[in-house]
Each structure stands twice: as C-alpha cells, then as structure tokens.
Amino acid sequence: MSRFLIRVMYDGTNFRGWQTQTSGRSVQGELISALRDLGITHPNVTGSGRTDAGVHSIANYAHFDYNGRMTTQQLLLALNSKLDSDIMITGIWQVKDSFNARYSATSRTYIYLLARERTPLNRLYTGYIPGKEIVMEDLYAMSEVLKGNHNFTSLSKNNPAITNHICNVSSFTIKEMKGKIVFKITADRFLHHMVRRMVGTMVNLSQKGLGVEAMKQILEEQNARQKLVLTAPAQGLYLYNVHYPDLTIEDYPYNHFLTN
Structure with a gap:
C-alpha cells in the first residue's frame, strides 16, 4: 500500500463544501467516488482542511492510500476522467506512509x-x-x-x-x-x-x-x-495554497488567478 498526495482545484459553487455530506455534493465525496470507480473498496481521503459551501480552491491538498499498479501519472489521468468539470486534480506525488495532508502542513x-x-x-x-x-x-x-x-x-x-x-x-x-x-x-x-x-x-x-x-x-x-x-x-x-516544508512540490501558476 502506497500513500499519494494530490493537489485539487475546484469551483465551489455547486458543492456543499469539502467534507462528505449526508445529502448534496462534496469535494471529498466526489474524490472518494472516483477512487471507488478505480477499484478501491474502502477509500479514505484526508484533506488539508475543510472549505465551506461556495468556497473555491486553487490548491487544496489531500492524501489517500492505493495499492494498484498504475503510475502516478496514470493515476492522475484516471482520477480526472472520473471527475466532473468543476473539480480537477492538478498534481500528484507519492509520499511517505507517515505523511498527513492536514497535520504535515505548517x-x-x-x-x-x-x-x-x-x-x-x-x-x-x-x-x-x-x-x-x-x-x-x-x-x-x-x-x-x-x-x-x-x-x-x-x-x-x-x-x-x-x-x-x-x-x-x-x-x-x-x-x-x-x-x-x-x-x-x-x-x-x-x-x-x-x-x-x-x-x-x-x-x-x-x-x-x-x-x-x-x-x-x-x-x-x-x-x-x-x-x-x-x-x-x-x-x-x-x-490558495498549503505549505509542506518537507516536500518539494513544483509551483502551480497561482498568479494567473490574480490577474484575470
């Protein structure tokens, strides 16, 4: 079993927030559903933090465990193919098993x-x-x-x-x-x-x-x-971003969102 960190962008307009809800769409729920579609029986997605209904993300992060055969790039493409157009994974990295998207952030x-x-x-x-x-x-x-x-x-x-x-x-x-x-x-x-x-x-x-x-x-x-x-x-x-000092993550073109 390997642990992966993903960077997630989403338009929060039609989400009830990050956290899985009993009714209505959530970002966490959509990611869990996509992982299930890839054959993971009981996926657990841990986010860096919660966003409320209507709040957007340029770069939220989450981790999950995966024991399949796909490479990180294949996994990225496969997950995005399962997601609707208002949510997209913009990066993926294999991390240590002890890494936690929430608690490893400074x-x-x-x-x-x-x-x-x-x-x-x-x-x-x-x-x-x-x-x-x-x-x-x-x-x-x-x-x-x-x-x-x-x-x-x-x-x-x-x-x-x-x-x-x-x-x-x-x-x-x-x-x-x-x-x-x-x-x-x-x-x-x-x-x-x-x-x-x-x-x-x-x-x-x-x-x-x-x-x-x-x-x-x-x-x-x-x-x-x-x-x-x-x-x-x-x-x-x-x-806008989550900071992990122990990881080398290539920058996303964040400033694009400040000039449009």
Whole structure:
C-alpha cells in the first residue's frame, strides 16, 4: 500500500463544501467516488482542511492510500476522467506512509476577491459588500493590526468545542486589481469563517469611518458576537495554497488567478 498526495482545484459553487455530506455534493465525496470507480473498496481521503459551501480552491491538498499498479501519472489521468468539470486534480506525488495532508502542513494561504461592484458575471467568484466607499488606507492599516500572534475569537464563528483561538498570521497583503480588491493571508492555522470575518469586518469598519482602533478593540474583546463583525460572502474566498516544508512540490501558476 502506497500513500499519494494530490493537489485539487475546484469551483465551489455547486458543492456543499469539502467534507462528505449526508445529502448534496462534496469535494471529498466526489474524490472518494472516483477512487471507488478505480477499484478501491474502502477509500479514505484526508484533506488539508475543510472549505465551506461556495468556497473555491486553487490548491487544496489531500492524501489517500492505493495499492494498484498504475503510475502516478496514470493515476492522475484516471482520477480526472472520473471527475466532473468543476473539480480537477492538478498534481500528484507519492509520499511517505507517515505523511498527513492536514497535520504535515505548517501554514495555509487564502485569497479573498472583493468586487468593487456587483455584476451578474462576477457574483459566483467574488464577494461584494454594499455600502459607502472603501478606503484602501484603512484596509492597509488594519491588516498590520491583524498580523502576528493573536486571539481571533472575535473574528471566527462561535464554536464551544474550539478552545484554542490563537493563530499566527505571518503575511497579509492587500492590493487593487482590475475592479477588485485582493486580500492574501497566510497563517499557521485558520478558525472557522476567520478569513471571511477578517475581510468583512475590515470593509465594514472602513465604510463606517472607523479604523485601526476599532479593529484593536474587536480583537481585545474576544467576542464572536461583536456587533461590528461582518462575515464576507463565501463566493469570494479561495484556498490558495498549503505549505509542506518537507516536500518539494513544483509551483502551480497561482498568479494567473490574480490577474484575470
């Protein structure tokens, strides 16, 4: 039995999320079904993390075990032939049996695409938050506040089962590009809805004429029901990359998705 790591791209529009659901399509469920079609009786697919309904992926990763005779390239082609057009495996590697797509990762990067205006053509692939003009200088200043090691209780979905809300945001960049604002965030871990709440709250504070001090107060209060906290729409969120320091993985042309 050998372990394989796959890189998965998907359009999250018609998925209920990553995790297998009792009803509706899931990315994990589609991959399991494809592996079954290749003759694996009880396939187990472990992802690097979960994405919610409507959230997209440029490069999510998952591992599974396989004892057949196909080469990695044959396995890649065979799996893609079983998948619908809104999901694609863009890379595959044989890894050590001890490798775990979730726990071997040291950080993850998300991007959020926020549209300056809503149109019928961008509604499924960008977020949009109506309101007053967004001041870019406000966003830049608040991103600096959010960098580093913080308790992100206020900027995550309330979940009593989660006791550790400390995350280290190692990189946070914001740029304007072709009618949209691109937020790019790297951290050692992310809490549920954390990126969407970071983006939504930053925009909300800017539109209300508030800024850095308000963001500092939100963090300090550690209250997931803080009134100024806003969750940005799922459609603008993309899992951009997962970082495995012990693996040499050729780069995917990620920047293509930031220039179109």
